[in-house]
Amino acid sequence: MDFITNLSIGFQTALSAINLIYGFIGCLLGTFIGVLPGLGPVATIAMLLPATYGLPPTSALIMLAGIYYGAAYGGSTTSILLNIPGESSSVVTAIDGYQMSRNGRSGVALFAAAVGSLFAGCIATLILAAFSVPLSKYALKFGPTEYFSLMTLGLVSAVVLSSGSIIKAIAMVIVGLLLGLVGADVNSGVARFTFNLPGLYDGIDFVCVAMGLFGFAEIISNLGPSVDSKGEIRKIGKIWPTRTDLKRMVAPILRGTAIGSALGILPGGGATLASFASYSLEKKASKYSSEFGKGAIEGVAGPESANNAASQTSFIPLLALGIPSNAVMALMVGAMAIHNIQPGPLVMSTNPSLYWGLIASMWIGNLMLVILNLPLIGLWVKLLKIPYRILYPAIMMFCVIGIYSLNNNVFSLYIAIVFMLAGAIFRWLDCEVAPLLLGFVLGPAMEENFGRALLLSRGDFSVFVTRPLSAILLAFSIVLVLLIALPTIKKTRSVAFTEDEK
Amino acid sequence: MKIRNKKDFISGLLFSMLGVFFVLMARKYNFGSLREIGPGFFPIILGIVLMVLGVIIVFYSISVKGNTVYLNALHWKPIIVLSLSIFVFLAVIPNLGFILAVFSLLMISCFAYPGKRKMTELFLITVGLTMLAILVFIIGLKLPINLLPVFFIKKGM
Secondary structure, eight states, X not given: OHHHHHHHHHHHHHTSHHHHHHHHHHHXXXXXXXXXXXXXXXXXXXXXXXXXXXXXXXXXXXXXXXXXHHHHHHHHHHHHHHSOOSSGGGHHHHHHHHHHHHTTOHHHHHHHHHHHHHHHHHHHHHHHHHHHHHHHHHHTTOOHHHHHHHHHHHHHHHHHTSSSOHHHHHHHHHHHHHHHTXXXXXXXXOEESOTXXXXXXXXXXXXXXXXXXXXXXXXXXXXXXTTTOOOOOOOOOOOSOOHHHHHHHHHHHHHHHHHHHHHHHXXXXXXXXXXXXXXXXXXHXXXXXXXXXXXXXXXXXXXXXXXXXXXHHTHHIIIIIOOOOSHHHHHHHHHHHHTTOOOSTTHHHHOHHHHHHHHHHHHHHHHHHHHHHTTTHHHHHHHTTOOHHHHHHHHHHHHHHHHHHTTTOHHHHXXXXXXXXXHHHHHHTTOOSHXXXXXXXXXXXXXXXXXXXXXXXXXXXXXHHHSHHHHHHHHHHHHHHHHHHSHHHHHHHHHHHHTTTO | OOOSBHHHHHHHHHXXXXXXXXXXXXXXXOOBOSSSBOTTHHHHHHHHHHHHHHHHHHHHHHHSOSOOBOOOOOOHHHHHHHHHHXXXXXXXXXXXXXXXXXXXXXXXXXXXXXXXXXXXXXXXXXXXXXXXXXXXXXXXXXXOOOSSOHHHHHHHO
């Protein structure tokens, strides 16, 4: 019964005119950046964070969430039509989607992606609504010891599931944690690592870090020699699938939804991993496995359902536990912080209209996306023709004015330049920046909970393993690290991510 | 000694140096005890871990067998040009106003592009995007920034 009341609160909030408008803007922007290669959800959300200052928090979050799942949705369009994935989560869609295009079946591929995404999005949102309540009730019993272990698990799994070298990813997390400690210490008031700069006293501004590392540094890595080389856009053709197509879509969509929902909940998991997992499963499970790579509809329907489901369920750790599981969720923490909302299990009871409004908006958003994507596909195809040499000055402009407008602050832009340089160097050295951002967001909370746990145990270090829940969480972290060291997993992992590197 | 993986070698050195830096900085802060950790406790522990990780990465990059990884040249041009464009923006905006600041930001950042481009296109991009910026930030979001140079406004009043 509670569930129904909660959802009705949610729909009341989500269906108000202002939230509908911002939800629509979010979905529109998400599709837009999903279609444009070279502009991802992390950079876009970072770019829009300053603009959300003036909005009511619920509308702001609804819009930012729309950008995230909209991008997972729109990314499939370029994969199918151009063989250029708009987002990393659509890399596998390009394999069979583009082949379908070459066979003159672009429309059907787009249809499969849209229907799969809609179904997966609706189910995953239901899972999100159902799971987060018991999980957050449980989380209310967490003490500092459990929180510290939970954050450790979150960071470890983010590292394990990231591409590339694990040890470098761990180092990046630690760099992030250390950067998060810059500023006045909560307990003692000592200003740490501030170099006597007043601008650093309150810590490094999150927006500047995100914008520098993702917004600016992404432009720099995109401005390589191969910029603006594009393929030919195929005709879309007939959209409606045949009966056999429909039959072949059903099972992959169901399996993709299941895999995506499960992997999305994992800290560090998310849309990209889910789509890879779904593709390899479909390839094994399908009767038509010989058609894979030559335009099998299963290879589009499965991964596209999976990535949309995962982008929905990856809100669970954030909303129920307050732990961001990937870079976009870290940005959502930043967005909540702007409005003085501490993400975590308490949001549900202190701010139910925000909580349930956000969830309800996802259903509405998924519907909007289908309308945005299928009938209006021609419009998006035109957008594909915008070359990067026109796009990147626009991104620069929005980022720079956005940061400057925070508080007409010159210092913030200097910080952003520093992080642009850092981001460019880290990318150059193949060090992933997403773990750094997660560490940065969790740094202060980790230190605080660590200190409080030790204070409560009177300096006894063993509390972390003697309290059962904390021990289980830490054991999970260790198992994850050990698992990844196993040779077979190491191999599959490198295969899955080499395609991602492009 | 042959460095097998140059990227890892440099990253490892970088991490170690960062670790040393943070530990040296944090020595000034009270370390505290396990019972009550001070402001120096967490940074020093993390700094030491970072140092050790860096050393391990360096060690792997020279000793363990595996693929040889080369280091491409870092694209300095966009980094320098884009930083410059931001600096100029900051220098221009307080006195010369929003329009000129955005215009110069766009103009300079256009030169970060590696290929050739036509002058007319450059002009259209900068003018068009400047107008878009006025529309979004001044008219839409109503940012309190002077559009025109300060001395123009004074003359007008």
